[in-house]
Amino acid sequence: MVFALILALAIAIVAVFFALENTMIVTVSFFGYAVDGSLALFLLVAVGVGLLLGVLIMAPGRIRSSLSNARNRKKIGALESSLDEHKIKLAVAEQPAPPPASKSDSTSTDQ
Secondary structure (H helix, E strand, O other), X not given: OHHHHXXXXXXXXXXXXXXXXXXXXXXXXXXXXEEEXXXXXXXXXXXXXXXXXXXXXXXXXXXXXXXHHHHHHHHHHHHHHHHHHHHHHHHHXXXXXXXXXOHHHHHHHHO
């Protein structure tokens, strides 16, 4: 995750330097509309649109994995509590039973 963040920051810095080096005025036509502006501005807008599209494409997968992780954490919690209950039951079952009272002890007190 940190590597991806550093890589994105490096690409953004390179894009800004590239845009600042290309400051001439250009005309951009898009669907019949012509716009005059700085090449640097158009380059930065193109990088921003690309970044936005990338985030929008990755968002459903991130949301799906986040929901799956939450579901799994809840299931793990339930399984851990069930395991604790079974450990307690096992510990109670493994305790030695008290020795039975013998009849000879009760008859000797009667005499």
